[in-house]
Amino acid sequence: MAFFTYIIASRRNGTLYTGSTDNLIKRINEHREKRRDGFTAKHDVAILVWYELHDSRHAAFVREREIKEWKRVWKLEMTERNHPGWTDLFEKLF
Incomplete structure (x- = not known):
C-alpha cells in the first residue's frame, strides 16, 4: 500500500x-469537489502542486507535520524548485 504527503x-x-493520505486520487478529488467543509473548501484550495510517496502511513504523517512547521517561503521554494509550472499534477496521476 502507498501513502502520500501532498501540497495543494x-x-x-x-x-x-x-x-497526507493513502489514496491521493480520492483525496484530491474531495478537495476539488469541496466534499468536506473546512479550510480547503473555504479558500478554494485544490490544485495539486507537489506530492511524495511513502512506505507507511506514519512516515507520510510525520512528513506532513514536518512541512506544516515550515515557513511559507520554504514551501513556495520547494514547490517552485520541484514544479516550476505550478500546473495541476492531478491529471498526471492517471
Whole structure:
C-alpha cells in the first residue's frame, strides 16, 4: 500500500494546504469537489502542486507535520524548485 504527503494550492503563490493520505486520487478529488467543509473548501484550495510517496502511513504523517512547521517561503521554494509550472499534477496521476 502507498501513502502520500501532498501540497495543494489555490493558484501559483496562493493559499497552500499540506496533507497526507493513502489514496491521493480520492483525496484530491474531495478537495476539488469541496466534499468536506473546512479550510480547503473555504479558500478554494485544490490544485495539486507537489506530492511524495511513502512506505507507511506514519512516515507520510510525520512528513506532513514536518512541512506544516515550515515557513511559507520554504514551501513556495520547494514547490517552485520541484514544479516550476505550478500546473495541476492531478491529471498526471492517471
